[in-house]
Amino acid sequence: MLSVCKIYFGLFLFFSFSLFLLSLNFLALDYCLILEYELLSLNSSSIEMTILLDWMSILFMSFVLFISSMVIYYSYEYMSGDLFISRFILLVVMFVLSMMFLIISPNLISILLGWDGLGLVSYCLVIYYQNVKSFNAGMLTALSNRIGDVALLMSIAWMLNYGSWNYIYYLEFMKNDFCMQLISWMVVLAAMTKSAQIPFSSWLPAAMAAPTPVSSLVHSSTLVTAGVYLLIRFNYSFSDSLMMFLLFISSMTMFMSGLGANFEFDLKKIIALSTLSQLGLMMSILALGDYSLAFFHLLTHALFKALLFMCAGNIIHNLGNCQDIRFMGGLMNHMPLTCTFFNICNFSLCGLPFLSGFYSKDLIVEFMSMSWLNIYIYMIFYISVGLTVCYSFRLTYYALTGDFNYLSLTGMSETGMVMLKGMGGLIILVVFSGSMLSWLIFPTPFFICLPILLKIMTLIMILFGICIGYEMSKFKINYSLHSLNNLTLSSYFAMMWNMPVLSTLGVNYYPVLMGEIYTKVFDQGWLEYYGGKNLNYSLGKFSSFLQVFSGNHLKVYFMMMLIWITFLSLNFYF
Structure with a gap:
């Protein structure tokens, strides 16, 4: 059991560092590599596997591998009571490999393989605990994602018009073509289901039925970010009307999830709704026309969200699987290191200056302030920033401060060194990755020219959100x-x-x-009679009649010969 965890942890960590160094090389040289591997050649047709390697795909793979290595290491202790932990680890590895497949594909067919791999393995992971709630959540997750899979299949069918499924060659060249616009709409629909935008949002909090290490992986860098990543790749072909539609949907998702998180009491669901809010932010900045900012926030968000879920998992583990924040309180006295990590991640999520979330979030909001936009988008962006701080502060207030509200005899401690080491591996990047990535991805800084009030508007909303969050913590909501x-x-x-x-x-x-x-x-049973049941009966009778012929072919041959001679003699006679 330990050997499986250690092998994959070591492998993923090694490949993560290697790919990070390779991505820096590609970024410095502005280098892109497309590899075509011929799988099968028949006459003049050939089936090829195409791989796209540029700084974006390699950097994203590096981050996914680093987060998954820490999650696998963390899972060794978190899932230690599980008899089938090696099966769990292998499912997680399959999940990560599906994501890798999706990241390096410039081809719609190979994207579909990775896309469906994510969908199927996520279903297996969501129903891992095998109870009614998990089964319902798994079914909702799988069926919601099937809508996007169908949209992707339809875009594959329409792409037949171009003679190749390598979409990367056609995006800008065929931008104004009707087929390409249709394919773009289909891809946006697929991304909306995978990244849980309105109206497909309900599966994301339901998927919290999965074990916490899976939630940490799914909600940071794999399943839900697949849709955003696909849109980043496709962004060159989007028309103005499509981008306006995407902007409206994503801004509504951002607002809705931020509002919902303020009324939720399940620790994991609050963090899941927070993920949904950040996905809405990524989608909306993508729809405003800057895919590099969306990718930047995707990377920084992946780190602090993975660690946030790990801290939540450690708290739940120590509380005997209790997830209700009303039963928590005063945790900073019992679990100081976990609470420190938890607070740093929350501050990073809120966009507190000089933590990793600040560099991407502040830049996104300032970029939006510079754009030519209506008051609705402007208001909803700042309100959503305020709501993020609001639910984060409420969560901190309930879980970390005040009196301990759980059982008096609970012995809480931070004895799980393996979990703490897994979390400690991420905390350095949560603090420093924002500045590091902003210097790497944007060697020429963004020029933001705003009046002082708009410049400090983000900080004003953060302080405003803290005040509202503190007040909302006092509400008592009856859900009976x-x-x-x-x-x-x-x-x-x-x-x-x-x-x-x-x-x-x-x-x-x-x-x-x-x-x-x-x-x-x-109906009263007639459809059954004229439909499947009678068809089955008729076909059965017909096949048994044919079987008589095939089983007695010599007799049948002689009989047919006799009939043929009779026929000839009658013909001759008349």
């Missing part, structure tokens, strides 16, 4: 099903604007009910 309070605005916000109801009950309960009414009132 029998109370009238269930109809209030707060429960509406907490339920992500009723999206889980619409995307689960709305799409399965009512169609099944309609089917029952139709069967009882209209």
Whole structure:
């Protein structure tokens, strides 16, 4: 068990550092490599596997491998009670390899393989604990993602018009072509399902049924970022109307999830909604026309979000699998190092100056302030920044300060050195990666020219968010099903604007009910008789009749000969 963890941890860490150095080389030389490997050649047709290596794909792979190496190391202790930990580690490795496949593909077919690999393995990981809640969450995750898979399949079909599936050659050249615009819309739909934008958002908090190390990997650098990464690759072909549509959807997602996180009490769901908010931020800056900023925030966010989930996992582990933040409190006295890591990640998420999140988030908001935009986008960006600080401060207030609200006899301690080492591997990058990446990716700095009020607007919203978060911490919300309070605005916000109801009950309960009414009132069994059942019976009888012929071919041959002679003699006679 330990050997499997150590092997993959060492391998991933080695490849991560190697790829990071390689990406620096590619970035310095502005170098791009496309490798074509011929798998099969038949007559004049050949099937080739194409691999795209540029600084972006190599750097992203390096980050994914580094985070997954730390998660695998962390899992050794977190999942130590599991009898099948080697199976769990292998599932995580398959998950990471699917993501690698997606990152290096400039071809829609090979992207689909990585894309579907992510979908299938994520289903196996979400249902890992095998209870009703996990099964429901897994099904919701898988079916939501199937919509995007279908959109990707349709874009593959439309791309047949170009004679190749290597989309990378056609993006700018065929930008104004109808087929390319259609393919772009399909790709945006696929990315919206994978990155959980409105109206496909409800699967993301549901996927929290997976073990915490999986949540740490899924919500930082793999599954949910696949959609954003695909859009970064496709961004050259987007029309103005498509970008406006994407901007509206992503800004609404950012606002909705930030609002919902303020009314949530499940520790992992709060962090999941925070991921959703950051995905909305990445998508919206991409829709504003700067894909490099979206990629920059993608990398910095991956680091602090992975560590945030690891800290949450350590807290849940010590609390005997309790995830409700109302049962926490005063954790800084019991788990000082974990709480320190947790706070640093929260500050980085809020965009506190000179931590990694600040460099990407502040730049994104200032870039948005420089653009020619309406007041709606301007307001929603700053409100969302404020809401991020608001739910982060609320979470800190509930979990880390005050009195300990769990069982009196709970012995909490930080004895898990393996988990702490896994988390310690990430904390250095959480603090320093923002400045390091901004110097690497943008050797020429962005020129931002704003009046002093707009320049410090982000800091104003951070302070404003802290005040609101502190006030909201005092609210007591009753979620009991029998109370009238269930109809209030707060429960509406907490339920992500009723999206889980619409995307689960709305799409399965009512169609099944309609089917029952139709069967009882209209059909009454006739469709069964004229449909599958009777067809099965008829085909069975016909095949058994044919089997008589095939089993007695000598008799049949003589009989046919007799009939043929009779026919000839009758013909001759008449």
